[in-house]
Amino acid sequence: MAHAVRSLISINFVLGFTLAAVVWIASPLLARHNAVPSLMPVGECLICMRIVSGFILMRAIESVGVSTQRLLSNTGEQCR
Numbered sequence: 362m363a364h365a366v367r368s369l370i371s372i373n374f375v376l377g378f379t380l381a382a383v384v385w386i387a388s389p390l391l392a393r394h395n396a397v398p399s400l401m402p403v404g405e406c407l408i409c410m411r412i413v414s415g416f417i418l419m420r421a422i423e424s425v426g427v428s429t430q431r432l433l434s435n436t437g438e439q440c441r
Contacts, residue, residue, distance in 0.1 A: 366425065366429055369428070370425045373425050374421065374422060377417060377418045377420070377421025380417055380421075381414040381415065381417045381418040381421075384413065384414040385411060385414040388411050388414065389407060391410055392406040392407040392409075392410055
């Protein structure tokens with residue numbers, strides 16, 4: 362069970378990091394495209410996009426804990 366959880370963390374971390382890196386790198390382009398100059402400055406939108414890339418990574422890691430907890434609550438003592 363511990364090996365499966367470690368593998369799941371590794372896979373989710375690598376995929377989450379890859380997606381977060383893509384969003385981080387593409388943030389300037391996305392900010393210029395999404396920001397409406399009269400409503401929100403491009404710099405503010407850029408900061409928001411970079412914060413979102415951090416949240417993507419955090420969510421990828423957090424989902425492992427949620428799925429493991431669901432597994433253990435559904436199977437109970439059979440997995441332990």
